[in-house]
Structure formats: structure tokens, C-alpha cells
Amino acid sequence: MTPLAKQLTVLVLGWLAVFAVAAPEALRPSFLDEAGVLAQEGRSARERWEALTPGQRARLEQRFERLQRMEADERAALEQRAERLRSLERRVVDGLSERDRARLMALPPAQRRQLLGELVEAELRERGQRLEAKLPSEVREWLQQTPPQERRQRLEAFKGQVRERTSVAAVEQIARALGFGQAEIERLQRLPLDERMDKVLQLYRRLSQEQIERGGLPNGLSAARWKELDALPPREYLAEIMALRADGLLGDALRPARPVEGVELSQLARDLSREVAPDPEARLELAELAPDERKAELARRRRARVAGLIHERGLLTPAQEETLAAMPDGEFFRQVRRLARRVERGRPPSLPARAERD
Amino acid sequence: MNAPNEGCRDFLAALSRALEGRPQPERLTRLSWHEHLLGCAPCRDLLEREEALEDLLATLPEPKLPPDLARRVLLRLGVDAGLDALLDLDAAEAPAGLAGRVLAGVRAERALDALLDLDTVDVPRDSLPRACWPDRGGRHRAAAPCACGPAPRPVALAARGAAAAAAALVWAALPPAPEREPDAAEVARLDTADEPDPALLAALEVLERNELWDDAAGGGLLAQADADLEVLLFETFVDEDELLLDFQTDDDAGTPR
Numbered sequence: 001m002t003p004l005a006k007q008l009t010v011l012v013l014g015w016l017a018v019f020a021v022a023a024p025e026a027l028r029p030s031f032l033d034e035a036g037v038l039a040q041e042g043r044s045a046r047e048r049w050e051a052l053t054p055g056q057r058a059r060l061e062q063r064f065e066r067l068q069r070m071e072a073d074e075r076a077a078l079e080q081r082a083e084r085l086r087s088l089e090r091r092v093v094d095g096l097s098e099r100d101r102a103r104l105m106a107l108p109p110a111q112r113r114q115l116l117g118e119l120v121e122a123e124l125r126e127r128g129q130r131l132e133a134k135l136p137s138e139v140r141e142w143l144q145q146t147p148p149q150e151r152r153q154r155l156e157a158f159k160g161q162v163r164e165r166t167s168v169a170a171v172e173q174i175a176r177a178l179g180f181g182q183a184e185i186e187r188l189q190r191l192p193l194d195e196r197m198d199k200v201l202q203l204y205r206r207l208s209q210e211q212i213e214r215g216g217l218p219n220g221l222s223a224a225r226w227k228e229l230d231a232l233p234p235r236e237y238l239a240e241i242m243a244l245r246a247d248g249l250l251g252d253a254l255r256p257a258r259p260v261e262g263v264e265l266s267q268l269a270r271d272l273s274r275e276v277a278p279d280p281e282a283r284l285e286l287a288e289l290a291p292d293e294r295k296a297e298l299a300r301r302r303r304a305r306v307a308g309l310i311h312e313r314g315l316l317t318p319a320q321e322e323t324l325a326a327m328p329d330g331e332f333f334r335q336v337r338r339l340a341r342r343v344e345r346g347r348p349p350s351l352p353a354r355a356e357r358d
Numbered sequence: 359m360n361a362p363n364e365g366c367r368d369f370l371a372a373l374s375r376a377l378e379g380r381p382q383p384e385r386l387t388r389l390s391w392h393e394h395l396l397g398c399a400p401c402r403d404l405l406e407r408e409e410a411l412e413d414l415l416a417t418l419p420e421p422k423l424p425p426d427l428a429r430r431v432l433l434r435l436g437v438d439a440g441l442d443a444l445l446d447l448d449a450a451e452a453p454a455g456l457a458g459r460v461l462a463g464v465r466a467e468r469a470l471d472a473l474l475d476l477d478t479v480d481v482p483r484d485s486l487p488r489a490c491w492p493d494r495g496g497r498h499r500a501a502a503p504c505a506c507g508p509a510p511r512p513v514a515l516a517a518r519g520a521a522a523a524a525a526a527l528v529w530a531a532l533p534p535a536p537e538r539e540p541d542a543a544e545v546a547r548l549d550t551a552d553e554p555d556p557a558l559l560a561a562l563e564v565l566e567r568n569e570l571w572d573d574a575a576g577g578g579l580l581a582q583a584d585a586d587l588e589v590l591l592f593e594t595f596v597d598e599d600e601l602l603l604d605f606q607t608d609d610d611a612g613t614p615r
Binding site: 130 | 554555557558559560561562563564565566567569570571573583584585587588589590591592593594595596597598599600601602603604605606
């Protein structure tokens with residue numbers, strides 16, 4: 001063997017050694033990919049742990065130390081967040097069609113995790129926007145003016161008021177729609193808050209059951225699916241009903257369709273809500289695009305659909321359509337949600353004279 | 359406990375690992391985070407009993423053997439003289455020719471170092487030809503190449519490579535060292551070295567969600583909720599709150615301003 005050949009041999013052996021040591025860390029997918037995929041496959045905590053690299057384990061151990069140092073209420077809040085996120089993730093995956101689920105699962109793990117994360121975030125933001133549209137105008141105003149670090153506290157206080165006061169109004173409206181007498185309504189209104197809230201859920205469930213018995217199953221909801229929903233515990237049942245309403249499949253049980261000037265506004269509101277809602281199928285179709293490109297393309301398509309519907313149904317004047325078209329994506333969708341809510345409440349469609357946020 | 363299920367078995371395995379070795383009540387405290395305990399009263403009772411026992415054991419003094427027990431045992435066995443002889447290293451004679459063999463080995467090392475242009479082995483001067491004595495800086499002092507002097511650089515590199523390759527190949531071809539039965543302490547150490555904390559596993563669902571953490575890998579959506587109104591609203595209001603918002607009487611739903 002010549003000296004050069006010997007040197008080359010050593011070089012190759014050296015690189016092989018380096019590769020053998022470094023490859024398991026370098027080639028393993030990122031933590032997000034690994035953990036997400038394993039969780040989707042229902043792998044146990046131990047199996048997920050064992051699939052992590054030493055670096056990933058070290059990071060989780062650091063988080064574990066932080067978790068152990070937390071006060072009990074801080075830790076409970078974190079665990080509650082995780083639970084809601086898990087529940088949302090489950091709902092998103094359950095809500096996919098067989099075809100979309102198969103398409104998602106066929107993607108490489110990293111891409112699958114990316115898409116699943118986007119689907120969950122889109123659903124989370126949809127929920128946040130929907131809630132924002134339901135806030136009273138003065139609450140929206142002070143939310144804009146409150147510094148971010150104080151928002152949570154003020155919102156919590158507002159939520160407490162809503163539970164205390166609005167549950168009384170909700171019991172009355174729902175019980176009256178169900179044909180309860182005044183004495184019984186007043187008795188329900190005097191219940192302690194927790195019991196009153198349970199009663200709101202129970203009565204709303206009965207009302208929505210009657211709505212479906214009266215009006216039949218909405219398009220997109222099979223008899224088998226309805227049977228499953230009907231067997232759920234009260235809070236899970238409510239979550240499903242709210243999702244059906246948000247997807248425009250189910251109208252408001254308390255506000256049946258009211259034609260105004262020849263336009264069936266509830267149906268129009270549902271159509272608008274459907275067009276503005278996230279579209280998992282389109283997102284999966286665009287799986288090959290980079291995340292930013294996909295986001296931009298999805299927004300472009302949603303805007304086009306919504307603008308088409310508004311124009312087709314004559315919901316706004318040409319000048320208002322132009323105003324809407326000039327808005328950036330965030331403001332555009334925010335205004336469309338408010339528009340849908342006005343229409344759902346039987347109010348004439350309109351846009352604010354100027355956008356609330358620049 | 360009636361017919362332990364898989365969760366009970368997992369928990370019992372974790373408990374048995376935590377109970378290994380000296381009493382350490384804090385290990386059991388960590389175990390109390392185990393999610394299985396949320397739904398299994400018998401396992402909770404078992405953990406409580408074990409915690410009480412561990413607390414008690416932890417307060418007891420460390421047991422020690424009487425100082426002369428070992429000698430008395432050896433006397434009973436009649437082996438003290440043999441052991442003493444074996445352990446008395448000063449009395450042991452060096453095998454014949456050992457010094458020569460060591461010196462020869464050192465010379466061989468030195469030759470290899472010279473071949474590889476390294477001066478790391480401290481070799482007695484007398485073991486080498488005078489012309490090859492290293493100077494005070496450890497460098498070979500011979501002015502002209504000699505039998506053990508440094509080779510020209512390219513050859514030295516090639517030789518170093520060849521030697522490394524040969525060493526790697528020999529190392530790879532060597533049969534594995536015979537396995538030895540590990541002692542109990544080693545087994546315990548091996549069992550727990552890579553073993554994750556059961557409390558960590560119980561909390562893994564929370565720990566592995568990057569969205570919840572604001573560290574370098576996280577930067578999560580929910581960790582920054584205060585600055586993101588949509589996320590904050592999602593966090594603050596659950597489904598029943600959303601339902602109640604539908605009953606708000608002050609509902610302008612977007613009155614033009």
C-alpha cells in the first residue's frame with residue numbers, strides 16, 4: 001500500500017468513526033416530529049421518552065425542573081392548557097375526512113407534524129376570533145386599550161361577570177323556549193352558580209335536541225354521528241354543538257330562521273361562517289408548499305370565497321365591498337365574522353365606518 | 359389489590375424501582391405525581407404505606423458491622439494466614455525477567471513514537487542509544503537521521519495513518535472482552551442510570567408540548583398568549599362561556615361607529 005493510499009484509508013476510517021458517533025443525533029427527526037408522531041400513534045410515555053435523543057431528554061428534564069419549582073396553581077394552569085390543547089388536537093383530527101386523515105398520515109413525519117400543528121393553530125385562532133366577535137363592543141374597546149400584561153386579569157374578571165349575570169338570562173331564555181313556567185324559571189335562576197351553569201347546559205342540550213327533532217338532521221351530520229353526539233356527557237355535547245354551529249351546519253336553536261326582505265339571514269350567516277372557517281382539506285392539498293406560502297395561498301382563497309359570497313348575495317354595497325377588499329387579512333376576516341354575527345342576529349349587514357384596528 | 363391491570367403493574371414496577379437501595383422518601387414523593395394514582399385507590403394506599411415505612415427507615419441510624427467482625431469470621435474459617443500472605447504485596451517477589459520485559463516494552467513504545475513523530479513517552483536515557491537521547495525539551499537531539507530518529511514529514515504522516523488504520527482494524531477484529539457477572543450494586547446502578555423519573559414520565563404530555571414553553575425550543579403559541587389576543591381569548595373562555603356570550607344583552611355585533 002502506498003503512503004497516499006494509507007492516508008486515504010485512515011481518512012475514510014476516521015470519517016466513518018465520526019459519522020457513527022454523530023449520526024444518531026443528526027439524522028433523528030426534530031423533537032416535535034418524533035413526539036408528535038409517536039403521540040399520534042398512541043405510544044406510551046416511556047416509549048416516547050426512549051425515542052428521544054439525549055439532547056431532547058436534557059431539554060425535557062430542564063422543563064421538568066421548572067415544573068417542579070412552580071406553585072401549585074401555576075402548574076395546574078399549565079396542565080389545563082395542555083389538556084385543552086390535546087382536546088383541540090383530538091377534535092381537529094377527528095374532524096378530518098377519512099381521505100384527509102389518510103393524506104395527513106401518508107406525509108413524512110416532519111411534514112405531518114408541521115401540518116397538524118398548523119391545523120390546530122388555525123382551529124385555535126378560529127375559536128379566538130369567534131369569541132372576539134361575540135364580545136360586547138365596549139369590551140373589545142378596552143381590550144384594545146389594555147396593555148397585554150393586564151389583559152388576562154381583566155378578561156378573567158369579565159368572564160366571572162358573564163357567568164354570574166348572563167347565566168341568569170340564559171336560563172330564562174332557554175327555559176322559556178322549552179315552555180317552562182315563570183315559577184320554575186325563577187327557581188332555576190336562584191340556584192347557586194355551579195348548579196345554574198349545569199342547568200344551562202342541561203336545558204340547552206334539550207333545546208338543541210328538540211331543534212334537530214323538529215328540523216331534521218342538518219346536512220353534513222349523519223344519523224350515526226348524531227347518535228354518538230347524543231350520548232356524550234353535557235360539556236362534550238356542548239362542545240360538539242358549538243362546533244356544528246361554528247361550521248355553519250347547525251343554526252341557533254333560540255333564533256330560528258327569519259327571512260328579512262326576502263333573504264334568509266340565518267342561512268346567510270351560516271354560509272358566511274363556513275366560508276371564513278379554516279379549511280383543512282385545502283391546507284392538506286397545499287402540503288408541498290412552504291408554510292408561509294401555504295398561509296398566504298389559503299388566505300387568498302378564503303378571501304376570494306367570502307368576497308364572492310358577499311357579492312353574490314348582495315350583502316354589502318359596492319363601496320362597502322371595496323372598503324372590505326382593501327383591508328389586510330386579519331382585519332378582513334375580523335369584519336366578516338362581525339358581519340356574520342350581525343346577520344345571524346337579524347340585523348342589517350354593515351361595516352364600521354373605519355376599521356377598529358389599523 | 360384486585361387483579362392489577364397494566365396501569366397497576368406499571369406503577370408497581372416504578373414503585374419497586376424507587377424502593378431500591380437506601381431509604382429515600384423523596385423518591386416516593388416524586389412518584390406521587392404518577393397519573394395512575396388519579397384513578398387507583400389501592401395503589402394510592404400502597405404508596406402511602408410505603409411512604410410511611412420509608413420515612414421511618416430514613417430516621418434509623420445506618421447499620422454498621424462490629425469493627426472486629428471480619429477478623430472473627432476469618433478466624434472461624436481458618437483462612438486468615440492465607441489471606442494475609444496474599445495481601446502482603448511487599449513480600450511478593452517480582453517474576454523473573456519482569457524489569458527486562460518492561461524495558462523492552464518501553465523501547466518499543468519509544469520506537470513507535472519516534473516513527474509517529476511524537477515525544478510523549480518518558481524513556482530512561484540508558485535504554486536508548488546515546489545519539490538518540492531526547493534533549494530537555496523532549497525533542498530528539500540527533501542531528502542526522504538514525505535508526506530511531508524522526509522520519510521525513512510525508513512519510514511520518516502516512517505511517518501515522520497506517521498505524522491508526524491498523525489499530526482500528528485490529529481493535530475491530532478483537533473478540534469482545536469476556537462478560538463478567540455485574541455485582542448487585544452495579545445492577546442497581548445500571549437499572550437506574552437511564553431510567554427516567556416516573557414523575558417526569560407522568561408529566562411528559564405537558565413537558566413535550568413546545569407550545570406551552572417559552573424556552574429556546576418552545577417559543578410556544580400558548581406561552582405567549584398574553585401578547586396574542588386570539589390565543590388569550592381561546593385560553594380564557596371555554597365552550598360554556600362562549601354559549602353564555604350568545605346571551606349577552608349588550609350585543610351590538612358590530613354597530614357602525
